[in-house]
Amino acid sequence: MRTQSLFSSLLGLNAVSVQAFDCTPSSFNAILPSNATVNFASSVAAYASFNYTSLEFPANDTGLPALCAVSVNVVSSPNSSFNFGLFLPETWNNRYLASGNGGFGGGINWNDMESNVLAGFAAVSTDTGHLSDVFNASWALNQPESIIDWAYRAMHESVVMGKVITEAYYDNKIKYSYYAACSTGGRQGLKEIQKYPEDFDGVLAGAPAWWTSHLQPWSLEAGLWNLPVDAPTHIPGALFPVIGAEVLKQCDPQDGLTDSIIQDPYGCNFYPEALLCTSPTNQSNCLTGPQLQTLEKFYKDWTDTNNTFVFPSYPLGAEAQYTFILDTDSGAPTSAGTTWVSNFVLNITDSPSIDWLSEFTYSTVQLGDSINPGTANADDFDLSPFAARGGKLIHYHGLSDGLIPTSSSIYFHQRVLSTLIPLGVNVPDFYKFYLVPGMQHCQGSVNDAPWYIAGGNQPFALGAATTGVPGFNDARHDAMLALMQWVEQGVAPEEIVAT
Numbered sequence: 001m002r003t004q005s006l007f008s009s010l011l012g013l014n015a016v017s018v019q020a021f022d023c024t025p026s027s028f029n030a031i032l033p034s035n036a037t038v039n040f041a042s043s044v045a046a047y048a049s050f051n052y053t054s055l056e057f058p059a060n061d062t063g064l065p066a067l068c069a070v071s072v073n074v075v076s077s078p079n080s081s082f083n084f085g086l087f088l089p090e091t092w093n094n095r096y097l098a099s100g101n102g103g104f105g106g107g108i109n110w111n112d113m114e115s116n117v118l119a120g121f122a123a124v125s126t127d128t129g130h131l132s133d134v135f136n137a138s139w140a141l142n143q144p145e146s147i148i149d150w151a152y153r154a155m156h157e158s159v160v161m162g163k164v165i166t167e168a169y170y171d172n173k174i175k176y177s178y179y180a181a182c183s184t185g186g187r188q189g190l191k192e193i194q195k196y197p198e199d200f201d202g203v204l205a206g207a208p209a210w211w212t213s214h215l216q217p218w219s220l221e222a223g224l225w226n227l228p229v230d231a232p233t234h235i236p237g238a239l240f241p242v243i244g245a246e247v248l249k250q251c252d253p254q255d256g257l258t259d260s261i262i263q264d265p266y267g268c269n270f271y272p273e274a275l276l277c278t279s280p281t282n283q284s285n286c287l288t289g290p291q292l293q294t295l296e297k298f299y300k301d302w303t304d305t306n307n308t309f310v311f312p313s314y315p316l317g318a319e320a321q322y323t324f325i326l327d328t329d330s331g332a333p334t335s336a337g338t339t340w341v342s343n344f345v346l347n348i349t350d351s352p353s354i355d356w357l358s359e360f361t362y363s364t365v366q367l368g369d370s371i372n373p374g375t376a377n378a379d380d381f382d383l384s385p386f387a388a389r390g391g392k393l394i395h396y397h398g399l400s401d402g403l404i405p406t407s408s409s410i411y412f413h414q415r416v417l418s419t420l421i422p423l424g425v426n427v428p429d430f431y432k433f434y435l436v437p438g439m440q441h442c443q444g445s446v447n448d449a450p451w452y453i454a455g456g457n458q459p460f461a462l463g464a465a466t467t468g469v470p471g472f473n474d475a476r477h478d479a480m481l482a483l484m485q486w487v488e489q490g491v492a493p494e495e496i497v498a499t
Contacts, residue, residue: 015091015120021169023068023088031168032072036161039071039083050110052085057107061114066090070165071108076153080145082129084158086122086165087113093120094175095484096166098159098200100125100185100456103134103209104150104339112181115459118467119480122174124162126154134184137339142347144374151374152191159192159199176487180480182206182442182456183404186395190378190412193393197386202487204479206456207397207404207442210378210412211311213368215404216340217360218302218311219325223333224357225297226326232290237327242285243295244319246275248447251316260447263437265315265399265406272296298326301407304362312407317438320446321402332356336403344373381412381419387430392486394432394479394493396455398439400446406435428492436498450498453479469499 021027025038032038043066044050050061050069068088075081085108097119099112109125116123129149130139140147159177167173179189179200186208192199209215226235235243251268252258262268272295277286287295302310325334332338333356341360342350345368386393397409413433420427438449443461445451452458454469454477462470468478475481475493482493 015093023070023169028070028072028165028169031164032161035075037073039073041068041070043067044069046090050114052108052110057105057109057111061110063118064114065118067117068169072161072165074154074157074161076129076149076157077145080129080143080149082126082149082154082158083108084124084126084154084162085110085113086124086162087117088122088166088169089117089120091120092122092170092172094172095121096124096163096174096177097121098124098155098162098177098179098181100155100179100181100183100188101128102183102185102457103336104132104137104140104184105134106130106132106139106150109181109457111460112457115467116180121178122162122166122170124158124166126158128154135335135339137343138350140343140373141349147344147374147376151376152188152195155188155192156196156199159196176201176484178202178204178480178483178487180204180456180483182208182458184209185456186210187212187376187378190395191376193383193386193391194378194380197383197389197391200391202392202483203394204455204483205393205395207401207406208378208395208409208412209404211408212340212376213372214311214365215408216337216344217365217368218337218405220333220337220341220356220360221302221310222298222325223328223337224360225294226328227331227333227357229329229331232288233294234328235287235291235294235326237323237329238284239287239291240319240322240327243275243287243322244317244446246272247316247319250274261438261449262317262399262446265317268316270299270316298322304365308362310362310365312405312411314402315399315406317400317446318402318405318440320400321440324403324441341368344368345371381415382423383416383431384420384423384425387420387425390430390487392430392483394434394483394486394496396434396436396453396479396496398436398441398445398451400438400449401441403441409433410435432493434496439498452499453477453496454481455479472497472499 023043025041028038046066070086097116099109106127108127113123186205187210189203189205251262255263275287277283301313438445439451475485
């Protein structure tokens with residue numbers, strides 16, 4: 001377990017333990033702009049629990065250090081508002097750390113804030129303007145201002161206002177500002193450095209859902225490849241483990257070490273015909289010819305009209321998480337795709353009665369691109385303003401991610417390189433990109449592959465009151481420490497070792 005003292009001793013900052021004013025609503029309201037109001041502000045004793053939960057973040061925080069907890073409501077337009085939360089620890093490490101969200105979910109991420117405040121940070125998070133679970137975007141129906149809040153506005157304004165509150169509370173300047181999150185949170189981090197490069201000194205972005213207008217339609221389209229259920233091409237969810245086992249059997253030895261981890265899925269020469277059924281009566285652990293045709297689509301980039309590239313494919317080795325996107329045994333594609341297309345693009349209520357096989361076409365993707373809801377895509381590949389001000393970015397993605405294809409991060413990295421190299425920017429000077437063999441979406445792994453690097457939501461995933469990398473308090477194993485060391489000492493990470 002890591003504590004605030006580790007950060008101070010490693011990176012040489014003195015902790016602040018004197019507050020400038022009381023932890024009360026009136027104190028904070030006095031320094032807020034007219035469109036912001038304190039929901040609550042209260043002191044939390046050391047080791048106490050903090051019981052503010054949401055659909056997106058249902059767990060209580062336990063074992064907190066002594067701190068001031070603050071929640072603020074901000075009116076962002078005549079038709080929208082958002083909330084953000086702050087944990088201001090009694091002993092502060094002079095740093096500020098923002099956490100992100102997941103999917104379309106809305107809720108203040110008090111959980112990741114717990115891990116961050118235990119490390120001594122002033123911690124901030126926003127609910128992005130609504131409350132929902134990660135696969136429900138019904139809040140966005142005919143609500144363009146709420147979509148903007150979710151896309152970027154709530155995060156940016158929460159970060160800026162949270163900094164004002166933090167510096168006033170401690171009567172001291174923030175020395176370094178950071179961001180760490182995964183999935184939608186990864187997208188939020190990339191959007192921040194593209195649109196507001198001054199907000200953070202360092203960003204740790206995992207598995208970013210950066211290309212929303214293509215990722216969500218791909219989620220829908222990929223499900224349609226596996227429909228209808230009564231078609232001979234349909235692969236039932238029960239066969240996904242069979243596919244994964246065969247992929248591992250073939251690809252694991254090809255990376256040079258048979259260890260139940262596929263180190264190089266893109267270098268694997270996979271022979272899917274090995275899965276072909278040999279008996280017409282026993283097909284419980286094999287695929288038919290038509291099913292192999294469907295499987296082939298899973299591993300190919302989505303291209304459409306005039307062979308237009310739409311979105312990249314899954315890598316080999318992501319089969320253990322196919323259930324999230326490709327399991328269509330219910331007869332419908334995943335709501336991860338349908339809820340975005342319905343509520344963000346078509347402005348209709350997502351309903352099981354919609355026949356997506358006939359209603360969804362590539363023209364819907366084109367419509368989404370033309371509308372560009374909330375300008376949510378983090379697709380400005382010119383990161384030179386962030387690089388020029390000394391910002392540092394560590395970007396990682398699991399090679400067994402079954403929700404957001406790893407190839408989308410590879411594509412993003414390639415686009416940044418092709419944009420900045422002609423401008424004379426040496427990309428590795430500010431941007432490090434890591435692929436983690438075996439890691440699934442943001443956390444966890446296949447066959448116990450090492451996956452933990454203290455990124456984004458990983459510490460809290462190990463359990464409440466977890467922070468850092470237990471047993472390895474160093475920048476070689478801890479991506480957050482690696483980012484801090486890079487920002488504060490100019491020592492770039494050469495590698496990050498997962499545990």
